[in-house]
Amino acid sequence: MTELRIDSLSKDFGTFRALDSVSLDIPNGKFVCLLGPSGCGKTTLLRLIAGLETPTDGRVYVGGADQTEVPTHKRGMGMVFQSLALFPHLDVADNIAYPLAIRGVDKATRRARAEELLELVQLPGLGSRRIHQLSGGQRQRVAIARGLSINPQVFLLDEPLSALDASLREHMQIELRQIQQRLGVTTVVVTHDQKEALTMADLVIVMKDGVIQQAGAPMELYHTPANAFVAGFIGTTNLMPCTVADGVVSVLGHAFPITEGDRIAITSGEAQLSVRPEHVLLGAPDEGLPAEVSFLRDLGESLHVLMRVGDQEITAHLAPGHGHDLVTGQTVGIRFRDGEKVVVQ
Amino acid sequence: MSATPVQTAAPRWLGLWPAAMLTLFFLVPFGIMLAVSVAHRDVSGFYEWSFEWDSYARFLSAFFGKVMAVSISVSLTAAAICVALAFPFTVFLSNMGHRAQTRILVVLLSALALSEVIIGFSLSTLLSQTAGIGNLFHWLGLIDEPRAYTPSLFALITGLCYIGFPFAVLVLYPPVSRLDPEIVEAARVMGASGPRAFFGVIVPNLRGAIVGAFILVFVFTLGSYLLPQLLGRSEHWTLSVHITDQAVYQSNLPFGAAMSVFLMLVALALVGLASLAGRERGAA
Ligand SMILES: Nc1ncnc2c1ncn2[C@@H]1O[C@H](COP(=O)(O)OP(=O)(O)OP(=O)(O)O)[C@@H](O)[C@H]1O
Ligand SMILES: [Mg+2]
Numbered sequence: 001m002t003e004l005r006i007d008s009l010s011k012d013f014g015t016f017r018a019l020d021s022v023s024l025d026i027p028n029g030k031f032v033c034l035l036g037p038s039g040c041g042k043t044t045l046l047r048l049i050a051g052l053e054t055p056t057d058g059r060v061y062v063g064g065a066d067q068t069e070v071p072t073h074k075r076g077m078g079m080v081f082q083s084l085a086l087f088p089h090l091d092v093a094d095n096i097a098y099p100l101a102i103r104g105v106d107k108a109t110r111r112a113r114a115e116e117l118l119e120l121v122q123l124p125g126l127g128s129r130r131i132h133q134l135s136g137g138q139r140q141r142v143a144i145a146r147g148l149s150i151n152p153q154v155f156l157l158d159e160p161l162s163a164l165d166a167s168l169r170e171h172m173q174i175e176l177r178q179i180q181q182r183l184g185v186t187t188v189v190v191t192h193d194q195k196e197a198l199t200m201a202d203l204v205i206v207m208k209d210g211v212i213q214q215a216g217a218p219m220e221l222y223h224t225p226a227n228a229f230v231a232g233f234i235g236t237t238n239l240m241p242c243t244v245a246d247g248v249v250s251v252l253g254h255a256f257p258i259t260e261g262d263r264i265a266i267t268s269g270e271a272q273l274s275v276r277p278e279h280v281l282l283g284a285p286d287e288g289l290p291a292e293v294s295f296l297r298d299l300g301e302s303l304h305v306l307m308r309v310g311d312q313e314i315t316a317h318l319a320p321g322h323g324h325d326l327v328t329g330q331t332v333g334i335r336f337r338d339g340e341k342v343v344v345q
Numbered sequence: 346m347s348a349t350p351v352q353t354a355a356p357r358w359l360g361l362w363p364a365a366m367l368t369l370f371f372l373v374p375f376g377i378m379l380a381v382s383v384a385h386r387d388v389s390g391f392y393e394w395s396f397e398w399d400s401y402a403r404f405l406s407a408f409f410g411k412v413m414a415v416s417i418s419v420s421l422t423a424a425a426i427c428v429a430l431a432f433p434f435t436v437f438l439s440n441m442g443h444r445a446q447t448r449i450l451v452v453l454l455s456a457l458a459l460s461e462v463i464i465g466f467s468l469s470t471l472l473s474q475t476a477g478i479g480n481l482f483h484w485l486g487l488i489d490e491p492r493a494y495t496p497s498l499f500a501l502i503t504g505l506c507y508i509g510f511p512f513a514v515l516v517l518y519p520p521v522s523r524l525d526p527e528i529v530e531a532a533r534v535m536g537a538s539g540p541r542a543f544f545g546v547i548v549p550n551l552r553g554a555i556v557g558a559f560i561l562v563f564v565f566t567l568g569s570y571l572l573p574q575l576l577g578r579s580e581h582w583t584l585s586v587h588i589t590d591q592a593v594y595q596s597n598l599p600f601g602a603a604m605s606v607f608l609m610l611v612a613l614a615l616v617g618l619a620s621l622a623g624r625e626r627g628a629a
Contacts, residue, residue, distance in 0.1 A: 050534050072533045085531035089549040099535035146535070 003028035003186045004049070004154055009058030011044050011210075018044045020210040021058070026203065028063075029184040031177065033197035035233070036207035042190040043082075045207075046156050049188065051075050062153055078152035078185075080160045084143040086131045092118070092142055093127030099150045117145040120179060137168050144176065148183065155180070155187045161196065173199045194234050198222070206230050224263050227344050231274035238280065238314050242273040244343055249273055252309050254289040261339025271343045277304070279340035280316035282323065288333035293326055307332065382602035392598050400603035409587070409604070416567060416583035417611065419498075423505035424563035428555060430506070431513035432521075436547060438514070439522040450518070453511040461508065465575035468504050469495050472576075501577035505569060509562035516561050520554035560616050567612055584608050 004026040011019040019041045026032050034042045047053045049060055051072035059068045067075055086095050094101070096117050097110035105113075114127050121141035126134070134142065140160060147155055160176070161169045177200045180187045191197055197204045198218045206213045206221065206229070214226040218234075225231035232239055242251045245268055249256045258264055265271075281288075282305065291307035291314060298304075303318040305326060314334060326332070382400055384392040403409075438446055471477045474493035483491040494500055528550065532542040548555070570585035584604060592601030 052530055052534070072530075073536050073538055075534075076536070077534060079531065079534040081527040081531055083525055083527045085525060085527040087528065087532075087546060087550070089546075089552075098532070102536040102541065150536075 003030075003063055004188070005061040005064075006045075006049070007059045007061065009045070009048055009060065010056045011041070011048060011053060012056045018210050019048070019055075022207075022210075022212055023058075024205065024212070024215065026186060026188070029186055030202045031180050031200055032186075032188045032203045032205060033201035034188060034190045034205050034207060035194055035197045036192060036213075037233075038192060040207045041210040042192070042207060043158055044210075046079075046158050046188060046190055049154070050077055050079055050156055076150065076152060078147035078150065078155040080143045080147045080155075080157040082158045082160075082162065084139055084160075086139060086143055086146070088131050090131075091127065092123075092129045092131065092134070095131065095142060096127075096146045096149050098146065103150070113149060114145075117149055118142075120148070120182075121145045122175070136163055137172065140164065140172060144179070148179075148185070151183075152185060155185045157187070157189045159190050159192070161191075162193075169196075170199070176200065198234070204234070206233055223342075225274065225342060225344055226265075228272040228274065231272070231342060231344055235276065236315070237274045237276050240273045240275075240312055240314070242271055242343065244268055244271055249341060249343060252289060252312055256336060256341065258341065259338040262341040262343070264341075264343045266343050266345060271345060274342040274344060275336045275340060277315045277317040278302075279337040280314060281335045281337055282316055282318070282326075283333045283335060285331045285333045288335040290331055291334050293328055293330045293332060296326060296328060307334065309334075378602045378605055381598055382606050384599045384602075386597055386599050391596070400597075400599040401607075403600060404603055404607060409584075412582065412584055412587055413607070413611070415581060416585070416608070417615070419501065419505070419573075419581065419583060420563050420567040423502055423509055423566045424559045426502065427506050427509040427513045427562045428559045431510055431517055431558060432548075432551075432555060433543075435514050435517040435521045436543070439518070439524075450514075453514055456507075457511045461569065461571045464507055465504060465572050468500060468507070469575055472500050472503075495576050496578045496581075498577065498581055501573055501581050504572040504576045505566045508569070508572070509566055512565060513558040513562050516558040517551070517554050520551055524550060556619050556622065560619050563619075564612055564616065567608065 004024070006022055006024040006026075008021045008023050009019060010017065010021050022041075022045060034045060036042055044053065048055050051060075051067065051070060055068065059066055061067060062075070087098065090098065093111055093114035096114040097105070100110045100113060111127070115124070118124055118127060121144055123138060123141050123145075126138070126142075131139065131142070140163075144157075144160065147157070157176075161172050164172060173196055176189075180200075189196075189200065201218055203215060204218050204221050205215045208229055213233075214221055214230045216224075221230060221234045225234060228239055231237050240251050242249050244250075244258075244264065244266055247258050249258060249264075251273055289309060291309045293305060294308045294313075295306040296303065297306070301320065303320070303323050303326075305316040305318060305323060307314045307316070316334075380394070381392060383396050383398065385395040385397055386400070387393050438449055441449075472494035473479070474491055477494065479488070479491040479493060482488045524547065528546055529542050532546045533539075537545060567583070568585055570583065570589050573581055573583045573586050585608070588601045588604045588608070591597045591604065
């Protein structure tokens with residue numbers, strides 16, 4: 001059964017098209033990340049799902065039922081806002097139990113449920129605190145608990161972790177994912193951090209300018225990007241203009257034969273070649289595409305080698321123990337690991 | 346908190362300026378008023394310095410007790426009506442486009458520029474028998490005979506609300522427009538209908554602002570002495586009118602001063618009570 005289905009949803013703000021005919025099928029219980037640069041329409045899509053905006057066109061279905069005309073407060077979704085939107089006038093337990101209070105659940109049951117959820121988000125016993133007495137990470141957890149208090153069919157989160165520092169953020173990513181797996185709730189998380197998406201998601205949806213670029217499992221997007229934008233957005237990569245003809249990819253005047261495992265979406269003509277830095281190999285100048293080493297960055301766990309071929313920059317990440325004899329200004333020959341060339345439009 | 350002294354941009358003596366102004370224009374006149382209120386009334390029309398409670402004693406009569414009650418209830422009613430109208434209005438206003446908001450605020454500000462006299466006379470004309478809405482209602486066939494709606498308590502409260510409304514909106518506008526709109530949306534997503542979100546989330550989160558607006562309109566209308574005379578009957582005369590009457594027309598300055606002191610104490614007490622009520626549950 002398809003739990004959340006979005007059918008050619010569009011949204012115009014005046015003459016500006018924020019979302020252009022977006023269609024998605026999200027199976028029951030999946031964890032989905034909406035990924036894309038700022039302004040690409042992620043929040044807009046989430047708000048349309050929640051019913052906080054009216055679509056210009058298209059429909060939203062949950063469990064087969066058309067929700068498009070259903071007002072927000074009758075959709076029964078859970079949502080965590082970017083600003084968290086916790087209620088300062090209520091204590092933590094009342095915040096969490098607010099959706100239950102609306103539904104007329106009695107006070108004792110509400111308190112019990114709030115305590116249960118506080119345990120789920122690892123904040124046991126904090127129910128009587130005020131919101132301003134919590135740290136940023138604790139507020140985040142309270143907001144997540146509140147979003148889950150009615151066991152929603154669909155759980156929506158808009159950049160829930162963006163306000164946290166890096167280490168707490170990574171911790172919360174894992175925790176959020178574990179909570180979601182335990183409850184099995186269909187979850188849509190907006191983020192513009194690709195690492196966050198890769199950490200948490202079953203399904204990543206990459207958007208740009210209101211259009212879905214690609215939807216798929218994280219590693220599918222990583223290994224088989226649909227276009228140069230997705231290749232550049234998921235992980236780090238080297239993007240180079242190339243021409244493809246007769247089993248050969250020509251980059252900056254050098255021909256590389258196509259090998260087993262290469263993902264070649266364009267079999268002839270102009271295209272873009274994407275090669276991850278860890279798949280860039282260095283050798284003697286006559287062994288590949290000659291390039292000049294412009295910068296060396298040793299991070300201990302890997303050595304980053306920045307190179308130039310004319311105007312084109314190419315980066316290689318070398319494993320520890322490799323490339324220690326390299327010096328800036330030196331000319332090297334670049335090759336690409338067999339089966340790791342990705343040619344896209 | 347850091348242990349190092351806080352460096353402010355302005356030198357400390359600058360703080361003396363408001364203190365001096367406050368002393369000059371508030372404390373000194375208030376002191377004079379206090380002194381006059383215990384002075385002895387000179388029948389020839391002025392007062393002699395002395396210390397006696399006569400003026401206060403006279404004030405503690407049933408008649409002035411009733412005047413006090415009328416004053417306070419009229420102001421409380423006007424403040425309640427003003428805030429009840431101004432709060433939803435301001436919430437609505439803050440959801441409009443920026444240009445519309447600016448225009449409406451400018452119109453409200455210009456209403457503030459009208460003097461009490463103009464408002465009073467305009468309203469008394471509007472509510473009169475010969476040229477007012479009574480005629481209009483008669484013409485529309487709603488009533489049998491054109492009638493006057495002034496002087497009356499209704500006219501008085503209308504006038505006070507007309508004056509108080511822009512103040513209430515101006516006090517409410519900044520906190521209302523600063524309220525995180527996502528708080529309301531969160532309530533909606535969690536199942537709250539429009540009215541439920543309004544009373545359950547918007548109102549409690551803005552309790553302080555509501556109390557502030559209420560106090561402002563209350564204090565402001567408490568001091569009004571023109572409108573009660575223009576629009577109200579004599580039984581609606583407020584303490585302010587009686588103060589003016591005593592001080593200006595009866596030449597009884599000590600008694601006027603005593604009433605003023607009392608009015609101020611009552612106002613202060615009510616303001617204190619209201620702000621306590623505002624703080625109690627909304628403890629930030
Ligand atoms: N109420 C609105 N009126 C007009 N334009 C809007 C409105 N809301 C969003 N937009 C526009 O729609 C586009 C998409 O906005 P949206 O908030 O969905 O972006 P986003 O992907 O969430 O970005 P970010 O990562 O910065 O939050 C933006 O260009 C934005 O300017
Ligand atoms: Mg956004």
